[in-house]
Amino acid sequence: MLRNPSSHGHNNESTVEDDGDGCEIVSNGKNMLARKFSTKGDTLYLERRVGLLSGVALIVGTMIGSGIFVSPTGLLIRTGSIGLSFVIWAACGAMSLLGALAYAELGTMNPSSGAEYAYLMDAFGPMPAFLFSWISTLILKPSQVAIICLSFAKYAVEAFADECGSSDLVVKIVAILSILVITYINCYSVNLATGVQNAFTAAKLVAVLVVVAGGVQKIFQGHTEHFKNYFENTTSSLGDVATAFYSGLWAYDGWNNLNYVTEEIKNPSKNIPRAIYISIPLVTICYLLVNVAYLTIMSPDEIVRNEAVAVTFGIRALGSIAWVIPLSIMISTFGSANGTLFAAGRLCFAASREGHLMNVLSYIHIKKLTPMPSIIFHAIITIMMVVSGTINSLIDFFSFTAWIFYGSAMLALLVMRRTRPDVPRPYKVPIIIPIIIFIISIYLVVAPIIDKPQIEYLYSVLFMLAGMIFYVPFVHMGYKFNVVDRWTVFVQLLLQVAPTKLVLPD
Template sequence: MAPVTETKSVTFNFLTGSGIFVSPSGLLERTGSIGMSFVIWMACGLLSLLGALAYAELGTMNTSSGAEYAYFMDAFGAPPAFLFSWASTLVLKPSQMAIICLSFGKYAVEAFVTECEPPEIVVKLVAVLIIVVILYVNCYSVNLATSVQNVFTAAKLVAVLIVILGGAYKMCEGNVQHLRNPFKGTIYSIGNIATAFYTGLWAYDGWNNLNYVTEEIKNPSKNLPRSIIIGIPLVTICYALINISYLTVMSPLEMMTSEAVAVTFGNRLLGVMAWLMPLSVTISTFGSANGTLFAAGRLCFAASREGHLLDILSYVHIRRYTPAPGLIFHSIIASAMVLYGTIHSLIDFFSFTAWIFYGGSMLALIVMRFTKPTQPRPYKVPIIIPILVLLISIYLVVGPIVDKPTIEYLYAGLFILGGMVFYVPFVHFKLRVPFMDGVTVFLQMLLEVAPTASMFE
């Protein structure tokens, strides 16, 4: 693969996803005030910056594109690395795709329902339908999937630009009444602040994605931290401007009650051109979901090839060379999450699980400072940074459970711990279930897939 030299633009692209069109209402609801919501937005940007800088050291220590899997393997050995690949396959990637597709459904349906909230069942059906469409695109051709990603990426920037310029125009007209008394009604609950971080951090999710392509970055020891230091503050400022823009045309209460805030913004500001907002956001979320499935299918493929998942998930289509079984497996789990979850519950579910592993990566960095002191570190962060991010990650995981435990946290914990039930017999001792060979052969014939080794011999 060609080296990725434009890392600053790549960082901005990774971070500016569909979250900014979903998170503002939930974050404002959980903080209770405009002022505290802005504090959380800034704190989320700072936390993402610190976490990304710590990841930059990890990424330059181990330049393989395995990210957390490689770091856990280096610091702790195979079982924690397996648990990460297990949780990523069964929890993180499917819930990520489910959230994005539900966002697509919200904005797609909202464009046609202006007088009331869109029916939840219709939103879910649209979300499942878009998963099927994206699955078809990714199973049909790798080139088609990457082309869709490249074309649809620009839509998110169009939507962001419309909101910021529109907000600037309204501020010039003097529409700043909703920005007065910013801290009135603030909720200071420990659990609410933590879950507000979940909502805000969802919009920033992607701060660690450059570590998945470290091998493709030219001179990563310089370009990786430089792109992080420039890209994340730029995104943070962009998100602050978007929230200010929303408040120039909507009251805080209107923002809290609207899950498609960009549509409401467009309806208030753009008049006959209001259709631009839902169109831009739906195109943006389609591209984000496509990229998520593209990466998730490869994660299934890589994990199963290492013996961490079913053999069939490491097979590829005999003519199209796409990892169809992994793509289908991931899409089925994502569809189930769409049908049984909501955007905000899934964000909590995703963030709770993700910050367990983000914290684990910080611990891996700290451990390797002592266990591998002589290993080359082309880029090195002050040790206080991973310690601080580790402490915050502990708070983000423990705080919501102590303050207000919900079933999503139990599900996430059981998924992670349940991985060891499979690891010990099937990975460590390599136990094979007799009837699974027959199931594998049946699925191989049905899906027209084969192991990569036999295809290229």
């Protein structure tokens, strides 16, 4: 079970020990980060209930969402050829694996939840960490969940729609209902949330297997006519290549979600790298095989003109069981949204515990030991985005902004190799890996701005500037309105939550 530290970013060293029962005890300075269980009258802190299987399911389940069912169209449009599109699909998988391995070093060096937030705090101090929590809590994570839930709702509604199509209002209502269900699951129990994640991940892997099997059957029947002139019409625009990576990386996003829940992972120094080595190559292989399957049924031109590639594939390849594809997409997106909200709540929890957001968001339920206020807070913002946003605009904003912080995390790792060389690193990556991902992140951020600037990029910059303005009075100077205390008491009584406390070593 995990203690609730309030200063994970201010300690210079951490040690990893074993308590004799196979449970890690991780301490930063005077603060103990993990223990096997709490005793009667002990303070509240999160339990380690996420094992290797659940860790793999969290990564795979959040990575395989709607992306592989809709991204092939956008990626093929931007690359111009199936050859380059396959190169980018494979490259996105390799980037995700390398990035996740770099995060494994960061996550085992600083075992606090919050991922980039904790690492930026360690390397650069409170302001960059706050800006990440500001952007992620209010924009990135909610927009990610909103995109996934809108995709879920679109396929759920179309299954019952008539020839006139589905109403946008109905789609948004279904998306909101799905958010409410996922919020209840994550608030009720960590075991329930991970159980749902495990089950839905297994179901979506079966669905991917069905698609791949359909494609293999078509190949044996001789349907290989679309696998010719691989690089014909390949784009020469660096901006198009960068935005093609956005489409591919959106399908892979979620590779870092395990780091948001480090405090709840059993034996994190071993299970984080293991989960990464299992999950990301598995997802990469699935994506490549699914794209091959699509091309056994549809030409590149047909894929470009088709927004529902997977559904068309199902109709042509699966015949009477074509309904499996929309059902599979619904299962896939629901599971992905569940895992994303699970991780998002921990980021908000970690930032609030540091004093960078409202304190009440770092409270946990006194019996269920879930970060209920932060999960509900994310759900509220996500619902607002569903009401006001569209999928495409949200994806562009998300991808651009996310890679600013992914690159910042790589820079944090490089900085701490020099500033904190003696801090224990149970897992250590070759230094070339964070360097490569850092350079790629710069390209992914700069190239689209130079080639095809969009208003979403300006929104991202303006929101960061707003965060810096907010930081000075409310975080650095510690000013708060009197109503905040009354609101905190109200939330405590309503949700039966309590603050987390430091647990000092015995």
